[in-house]
Amino acid sequence: xxEFTEQKATTLPTAFWRSLRRILxxxxxxxxxxxxxxxxxxxxxxxxxxxxxxxxPRTRAQVGLVLALCSRYGVPxxxxxxxxxxxxxxxxxxxxxxxxxxxxxxxxxxDPHNRTARLEPGVRNIAVSEAAAPYGLFYAPDPSSQIxxxxxxxxxxxxxxxxxxxxxxxxxxxxxxxxxxxxxVLHEVGGxxxxxxxxxxxxxxxSEGLLGVVVEVMVRLTPKPPATVALLAAFRSLGEAAAxxxxxxxxxxxxxxxxxxxxxxxxxxxxxxxxxYPPDSQAVVLAEVDxxxxxxxxxxxxxxxxxxxxxxxxxEEARSEEDRRRLWLGRKSAFPAVGRLAPDYYCMxxxxxxxxxVSVLAEIxxxxxxxxxxxxxxxxxxxxxxxxxxLYDAKIPGELERVEELGAEILRLCLAYGGTISGEHGVGVExxxxxxxxxxxxELATFHALKSxxxxxxxxxxxxxxxxxxxxxxxxxxxxxxxxxPFSSLERF
Amino acid sequence: xxxxxxxxLAAIVREAYDRQTPLEIVGGGTRRHxxxxxxxxxxxxxxxxxxxxxxxxxxxxTVRAGTTLHDLDAVLSREGQKVTVDIPRFSxxxxxxxxxxxxxxxxGRPYTGALRDSVxxxxxxxxxxxxxxxxxxxxxxxxxFDVSRLMVGAFGTLGVILDVTLRVSRCPEDVQVIExxxxxxxxxxxxxxxxxxxxxxxxxxxxxxxxxRLAGRAARVTAAVRELxxxxxxxEVFTELRDLALEFFxxxxxxxxxxxxxxxxxxxxxxxxxxxxxxxxxxxxxxxxKVREKALQYGGQAVWVWGPDRSEGPWAAPPxxxxxxxxxxxxxxxxxxILNRGRLYPxx
Ligand SMILES: Cc1cc2nc3c(=O)[nH]c(=O)nc-3n(C[C@H](O)[C@H](O)[C@H](O)COP(=O)(O)OP(=O)(O)OC[C@H]3O[C@@H](n4cnc5c(N)ncnc54)[C@H](O)[C@@H]3O)c2cc1C
Numbered sequence: 010x011x012e013f014t015e016q017k018a019t020t021l022p023t024a025f026w027r028s029l030r031r032i033l034x035x036x037x038x039x040x041x042x043x044x045x046x047x048x049x050x051x052x053x054x055x056x057x058x059x060x061x062x063x064x065x066p067r068t069r070a071q072v073g074l075v076l077a078l079c080s081r082y083g084v085p086x087x088x089x090x091x092x093x094x095x096x097x098x099x100x101x102x103x104x105x106x107x108x109x110x111x112x113x114x115x116x117x118x119x120d121p122h123n124r125t126a127r128l129e130p131g132v133r134n135i136a137v138s139e140a141a142a143p144y145g146l147f148y149a150p151d152p153s154s155q156i157x158x159x160x161x162x163x164x165x166x167x168x169x170x171x172x173x174x175x176x177x178x179x180x181x182x183x184x185x186x187x188x189x190x191x192x193x194v195l196h197e198v199g200g201x202x203x204x205x206x207x208x209x210x211x212x213x214x215x216s217e218g219l220l221g222v223v224v225e226v227m228v229r230l231t232p233k234p235p236a237t238v239a240l241l242a243a244f245r246s247l248g249e250a251a252a253x254x255x256x257x258x259x260x261x262x263x264x265x266x267x268x269x270x271x272x273x274x275x276x277x278x279x280x281x282x283x284x285x286y287p288p289d290s291q292a293v294v295l296a297e298v299d300x301x302x303x304x305x306x307x308x309x310x311x312x313x314x315x316x317x318x319x320x321x322x323x324x325e326e327a328r329s330e331e332d333r334r335r336l337w338l339g340r341k342s343a344f345p346a347v348g349r350l351a352p353d354y355y356c357m358x359x360x361x362x363x364x365x366x367v368s369v370l371a372e373i374x375x376x377x378x379x380x381x382x383x384x385x386x387x388x389x390x391x392x393x394x395x396x397x398x399x400l401y402d403a404k405i406p407g408e409l410e411r412v413e414e415l416g417a418e419i420l421r422l423c424l425a426y427g428g429t430i431s432g433e434h435g436v437g438v439e440x441x442x443x444x445x446x447x448x449x450x451x452e453l454a455t456f457h458a459l460k461s462x463x464x465x466x467x468x469x470x471x472x473x474x475x476x477x478x479x480x481x482x483x484x485x486x487x488x489x490x491x492x493x494x495p496f497s498s499l500e501r502f
Numbered sequence: 503x504x505x506x507x508x509x510x511l512a513a514i515v516r517e518a519y520d521r522q523t524p525l526e527i528v529g530g531g532t533r534r535h536x537x538x539x540x541x542x543x544x545x546x547x548x549x550x551x552x553x554x555x556x557x558x559x560x561x562x563x564t565v566r567a568g569t570t571l572h573d574l575d576a577v578l579s580r581e582g583q584k585v586t587v588d589i590p591r592f593s594x595x596x597x598x599x600x601x602x603x604x605x606x607x608x609x610g611r612p613y614t615g616a617l618r619d620s621v622x623x624x625x626x627x628x629x630x631x632x633x634x635x636x637x638x639x640x641x642x643x644x645x646x647f648d649v650s651r652l653m654v655g656a657f658g659t660l661g662v663i664l665d666v667t668l669r670v671s672r673c674p675e676d677v678q679v680i681e682x683x684x685x686x687x688x689x690x691x692x693x694x695x696x697x698x699x700x701x702x703x704x705x706x707x708x709x710x711x712x713x714x715r716l717a718g719r720a721a722r723v724t725a726a727v728r729e730l731x732x733x734x735x736x737x738e739v740f741t742e743l744r745d746l747a748l749e750f751f752x753x754x755x756x757x758x759x760x761x762x763x764x765x766x767x768x769x770x771x772x773x774x775x776x777x778x779x780x781x782x783x784x785x786x787x788x789x790x791x792k793v794r795e796k797a798l799q800y801g802g803q804a805v806w807v808w809g810p811d812r813s814e815g816p817w818a819a820p821p822x823x824x825x826x827x828x829x830x831x832x833x834x835x836x837x838x839x840i841l842n843r844g845r846l847y848p849x850x
Binding site: 120122123124125166167169173174177178180181190194195196197198200201202203204205206207208209211212214215216220231232233234235255258259260261300301303304307360361362363364389392393394427428429430431432433434435436440443444447448449451452455456458459461462463475 | 557558559560561562583605611615616618619628632634635636638639640641642643644645646647648649651652654655656659660671672694697698699700701718719721722725761762763764765777780781801802803805816817820823824827828830831832833834835846847
């Protein structure tokens with residue numbers, strides 16, 4: 010475990026604490042170690058720190074007052090939604106407070122006529138689609154953590170989901186945001202079409218809590234597609250499966266989702282859920298096509314032809330919701346399933362151009378053999394977002410270091426093919442080193458300048474997401490120890 | 503036609519920064535009448551042109567900012583592809599950089615996305631003369647703040663755009679335009695019903711007529727046309743709307759875009775309703791204040807496009823604290839305010 014910052018006896022004047030108590034509701038300030046303990050980490054528990062206190066405001070006015078107060082006393086503030094982030098973004102600051110937005114969880118308005126929803130930041134992602142369902146609408150970005158994660162956290166991380174290939178990421182579905190800057194001043198950016206004099210909305214989405222604290226989000230709602238068909242295609246080699254994905258994309262077809270699982274992931278999933286894949290499957294591609302019935306028939310026939318043409322030896326098709334869920338089950342439980350194969354695994358998150366899938370997967374396989382460390386691949390193939398899972402045993406001395414080395418090599422591979430070090434999990438504290446590999450000192454300095462424009466004293470989530478130019482060692486990844494993941498009951502990715 | 507001018511351009515910007523002398527960034531010059539009139543020595547980008555990287559199977563293209571949209575179209579169409587988003591071309595010399603800086607999206611906006619949605623990465627020269635790269639050429643990328651999208655619609659006030667990486671798509675097999683005479687409220691109801699159910703790529707309402715564009719697979723478009731009935735419209739009408747070249751736009755006065763909730767009622771003023779309701783074009787002699795108030799009444803905002811009084815500028819200033827924030831963002835990228843000074847707001 011990595012203690013992120015040493016806890017020092019920080020003494021803030023009692024006036025600060027008195028004011029803070031006055032701003033917050035009676036049950037809205039946690040300071041006892043036992044109360045604060047659950048906030049010590051987010052979904053990446055190897056990094057931990059204990060905050061001075063946790064503030065739980067109920068209203069946006071309270072959020073503004075807490076920020077203004079902290080700004081006056083120079084106290085760092087880490088915003089927090091549900092704490093499901095996977096890069097340590099919500100890791101507390103040992104000399105600061107955690108500002109939880111979880112209690113601002115009202116759906117302010119659903120406007121079915123204009124197909125928008127206005128939400129407080131603590132609204133859970135799934136709750137939006139549930140509230141919109143009676144109108145035949147849904148909120149498209151669907152991270153696998155959607156029953157727990159919040160809209161505020163989604164905005165901060167630019168969260169994606171299985172269906173973002175067709176429907177876009179958070180950034181494509183948010184129209185306006187109200188946020189406080191560190192000084193407690195409220196701003197509103199975007200509008201009914203998402204436009205504004207400068208696209209600050211683009212900056213804010215994915216800013217990992219560094220630029221402002223989001224207190225209201227207006228999102229676009231999408232009409233439910235009239236029909237959906239899922240296909241599961243089995244291949245005798247990973248190369249063929251990857252090539253079939255590139256072919257589908259290369260034909261200009263945009264499925265709602267296009268996922269890939271390799272042999273190791275398949276055998277793990279098969280053992281875990283007890284549903285067999287076609288015998289001899291070395292890889293499986295899952296494709297989901299949605300839209301109007303007529304287009305679907307054309308697309309399904311086309312995708313089928315491409316999959317068969319690239320060596321698929323068995324294709325299952327599911328149309329009813331029940332059948333589709335069954336086809337997806339193995340994919341959705343692949344992470345916990347892989348978690349049972351080894352004492353520990355390390356989850357990478359990088360993106361590559363989709364035309365490079367075959368080469369990159371082959372190179373990952375080679376490096377895995379070279380290191381003698383098994384790697385399972387289950388990922389968003391359609392948008393090139395890789396999640397290689399490196400299996401290992403942390404109890405073996407030196408093993409974690411070798412895993413980190415392999416992980417760093419994989420991320421460098423992503424960069425070498427023109428990709429990126431993070432597709433959806435964010436930088437947080439975990440990938441600060443990777444940022445140095447991806448950006449020049451001048452580019453990092455620009456990020457710092459933008460940070461200063463919003464937060465001149467660097468009080469919001471300081472030290473995260475953008476490394477100081479001084480700190481450039483090697484890229485990192487996501488660590489999972491003892492097969493124990495936080496939120497292990499949730500579907501993964 | 504293909505030339506990398508990065509070093510020269512960066513040196514000019516660096517010198518302008520040192521001397522604190524403003525520069526007017528000029529692409530094809532076809533969008534010069536949009537926004538406020540900038541100060542400064544012209545910095546021509548037209549010679550910085552050509553496709554840097556194009557991988558048809560990846561549906562992504564990286565192109566230099568001085569490349570004309572016309573030339574880009576030609577390169578893409580050889581592969582049966584086109585830029586995913588609907589970008590206005592005011593003439594054959596309109597450049598990619600100018601299009602990104604102005605940030606306009608054509609009638610395809612509700613169906614194929616906004617211009618910023620198609621921008622995956624940019625390389626820019628900052629106001630200090632540094633060459634910086636943001637974003638990339640992949641669809642999912644959360645490393646670093648999204649400075650690429652920030653460039654879209656900033657009118658060149660945050661950086662000289664050098665290269666842009668854009669999403670591209672397959673050209674539709676067939677495109678058809680059909681028209682219906684009906685009230686706006688009927689039209690709006692239909693558009694809602696059709697979204698996601700028909701291969702729509704554009705819909706506008708003008709003088710009691712709803713025009714829709716259907717594009718995609720030939721079989722699907724044919725079936726949709728049969729299903730919907732209506733009258734056949736001129737296929738070029740959507741291109742003319744995209745390029746603000748319809749007769750409507752030639753009326754005397756200022757051209758405004760009112761961005762409003764799409765279900766807002768039709769206004770008796772002579773307007774053209776685009777984006778399935780979300781964008782209302784007004785050509786009017788009414789004072790700016792009146793138009794901006796009107797948009798506010800609907801819960802939206804008004805953007806000035808062109809007209810006799812250029813001092814107005816596209817956007818009203820936001821509340822003071824937010825204006826101060828915008829100004830600090832501007833200064834983070836262009837500390838001496840040398841890039842297109844005055845184009846968006848006076849003095850910056
Ligand atoms: C099982 C599991 C599956 C997952 N699957 C996916 C997936 O499919 N796709 C994906 O993209 N991610 C996935 N994630 C990662 C995570 O769920 C997302 O990043 C999510 O958006 C985080 O939301 P949260 O509310 O938990 O935010 P937190 O973890 O609490 O915070 C994340 C970051 O946002 C900031 N923040 C939170 N709220 C605000 C606010 N109101 N204003 C400003 N900043 C704020 C925090 O400071 C922090 O930096 C998964 C995580 C788990 C545990």
